Structure formats: C-alpha cells, structure tokens
Amino acid sequence: MRLVFIGVMMGLFGAQAFGQVPRFDVQGHRGARGLLPENTIPSMLEAVRLGVTTLELDVVMTGDQQILVSHEPFMNPEICLDPSGRTLDPSAPQAINLYKMPFEQIRQYDCGSRPHPRFPQQRQLPVYKPLLSELFAAVEQYTQERGMSPVRYNIEIKSEVGQDNISQPIPSVFADAVLAEIARAGLGGRCMIQSFDVRPLQYINRNRGNQRIPLAFLVEEGKDVAVHLKELGFLPAVYSPLFHLLDKKKVDQLHKQGIRVVPWTVNETREMDMLMDMGVDGIITDYPDRLIKLVRDRNLPVSRE
Numbered sequence: 001m002r003l004v005f006i007g008v009m010m011g012l013f014g015a016q017a018f019g020q021v022p023r024f025d026v027q028g029h030r031g032a033r034g035l036l037p038e039n040t041i042p043s044m045l046e047a048v049r050l051g052v053t054t055l056e057l058d059v060v061m062t063g064d065q066q067i068l069v070s071h072e073p074f075m076n077p078e079i080c081l082d083p084s085g086r087t088l089d090p091s092a093p094q095a096i097n098l099y100k101m102p103f104e105q106i107r108q109y110d111c112g113s114r115p116h117p118r119f120p121q122q123r124q125l126p127v128y129k130p131l132l133s134e135l136f137a138a139v140e141q142y143t144q145e146r147g148m149s150p151v152r153y154n155i156e157i158k159s160e161v162g163q164d165n166i167s168q169p170i171p172s173v174f175a176d177a178v179l180a181e182i183a184r185a186g187l188g189g190r191c192m193i194q195s196f197d198v199r200p201l202q203y204i205n206r207n208r209g210n211q212r213i214p215l216a217f218l219v220e221e222g223k224d225v226a227v228h229l230k231e232l233g234f235l236p237a238v239y240s241p242l243f244h245l246l247d248k249k250k251v252d253q254l255h256k257q258g259i260r261v262v263p264w265t266v267n268e269t270r271e272m273d274m275l276m277d278m279g280v281d282g283i284i285t286d287y288p289d290r291l292i293k294l295v296r297d298r299n300l301p302v303s304r305e
Contacts, residue, residue: 030043099168195217248279
C-alpha cells in the first residue's frame with residue numbers, strides 16, 4: 001500500500017524529476033460548479049463520483065477563526081439567500097463579511113437554492129457553506145465506503161493585499177490555520193495549497209520545513225512567466241494561469257524548470273483539447289464530466305488510477 005501511495009504522489013508532483021511519465025490531473029473547480037452549487041459538499045461528492053483526481057476549492061476564515069469553504073469572504077448575493085430565504089442586496093455585495101461572523105450564523109444562509117445565471121445546468125438544492133473539516137470528513141467517508149481511490153485537494157487561500165484584518169487574517173495566521181486543519185485531518189500527503197497572493201505562498205515556502213505540501217501559483221495577468229516567477233521568489237510545484245494566457249512555448253518553458261502546468265477555468269471541450277495538445281499537466285474545470293470524457297477518449301493516464 002505504501003509503495004502504491006508513493007507512486008501516486010510521484011506521478012502527480014514529481015514525475016519529471018523521477019523520470020516517469022506524468023499523469024493527467026482532472027481538477028473539479030469548486031467541486032463541480034457547472035452541475036451543483038459551488039464549494040458545497042454535494043458539489044464535491046458529485047465531482048468525486050464523476051472521477052476527478054483533485055477537488056479544487058477556496059477557503060476563507062470565519063469570525064470565530066474557523067476555516068470555511070467559500071470563494072468570497074462575504075455572502076455573495078448572486079448565489080446566497082438570507083436565513084429567511086430572501087435575496088440579498090446586490091447593490092452591497094460585500095456587506096455581509098464572513099470574517100466578522102461565527103460559523104453557526106454563516107450556516108443559516110442558503111447558498112444553493114438560487115439559480116445561477118451563468119450555469120443553467122446547475123441543479124439547485126438548499127445547502128450551506130461548509131467548514132473545511134466537514135468537507136474533508138464527508139469526502140473521505142464517501143470514498144472509503146465505496147472503495148474508491150483517495151482524492152486530492154487543491155486548496156486556494158483567498159487572500160488579497162489590502163484586506164488584512166478586514167476580510168481576512170494576516171497571511172501567516174491564515175496559512176498556519178489552513179495547514180493546521182490539513183494536519184488534523186491527516187491529509188498532508190494529498191493536499192496542495194494555491195493562491196493568487198504571493199504572501200501566503202512565500203510564508204509557507206519559508207517555514208514549511210519538512211512538510212511536503214506542494215504550492216501552486218495562480219496567475220491572471222499576461223506578464224511573462226519569468227516575471228511572475230520572480231515576483232513569487234521561488235519555483236512552485238505548479239503554475240496555474242488563466243488558460244487564455246498559455247501557449248506551447250510557455251508550457252515547455254515551465255516544464256524545463258520542473259514546474260507542472262494546470263490552467264483554469266476551462267469549460268469548453270475545444271479549449272480542453274487545445275490545452276492538452278500544448279502538453280498541460282492538468283485542467284481545472286466547472287464541468288469535470290466533460291473533461292473526464294475527453295481524457296478517456298485520449299486514453300490519458302490519470303493520477304487516481
């Protein structure tokens with residue numbers, strides 16, 4: 001069992017260094033956002049059922065210092081209803097600051113019953129924003145009960161310069177809290193941490209010691225790859241750009257430095273095909289069903305096999 005586990009991890013994060021054929025990483029964006037409400041336990045379980053290798057998710061901190069699965073540090077009027085089932089004021093989208101609210105209050109809001117304007121296939125159901133610990137427990141139980149291969153977690157720290165102590169803690173406190181949650185769940189060998197904000201990544205890189213949790217750098221600006229990496233200050237395990245920014249030259253450039261390339265968020269099969277032809281190592285998508293079909297059609301080895 002230990003040899004199998006080591007082989008899986010080498011296939012995902014160190015295949016080139018160990019001289020093995022890299023495996024393809026199918027990442028479900030916020031679970032399966034195109035099919036079920038984002039960053040919820042049902043969405044994550046659906047992505048696992050479909051066959052993703054990695055669950056991509058976002059975390060913020062609550063007012064009682066718990067790690068919450070949410071893309072925004074506020075209650076998003078586009079997808080959430082108040083505890084009475086009423087819509088939230090769209091003119092003040094950041095009015096309900098999660099960093100100032102205890103989890104027991106947050107969980108009273110329904111973030112799954114409102115139809116999503118950009119995802120017409122999404123099935124609605126009443127559901128709350130879960131704690132990271134709840135999500136870990138639910139997914140691990142789901143895979144174990146069904147005898148499924150373990151899934152990995154790509155956890156985005158939602159941190160932004162200028163928001164420290166307003167909608168988020170300072171980067172070191174935030175990063176330590178996420179790492180502690182991962183350690184409590186015993187999932188350090190199956191987690192990766194990503195962020196657009198270089199600060200938590202730099203902090204973890206400086207202080208992780210013997211911890212082997214890989215780091216991914218998210219980018220959405222069309223700067224040269226070398227400029228991005230200079231800003232980060234170290235070579236990450238994964239470079240995750242907005243997919244429009246990629247070309248074959250950039251992919252090859254990153255591979256030569258031992259960096260895997262996993263673009264976001266890719267929802268059309270044509271674009272998935274194009275990126276696979278460039279040689280990317282994985283794709284983050286709202287529609288894991290589409291990507292999994294394409295991966296199977298291409299007979300690509302995936303990292304949960």
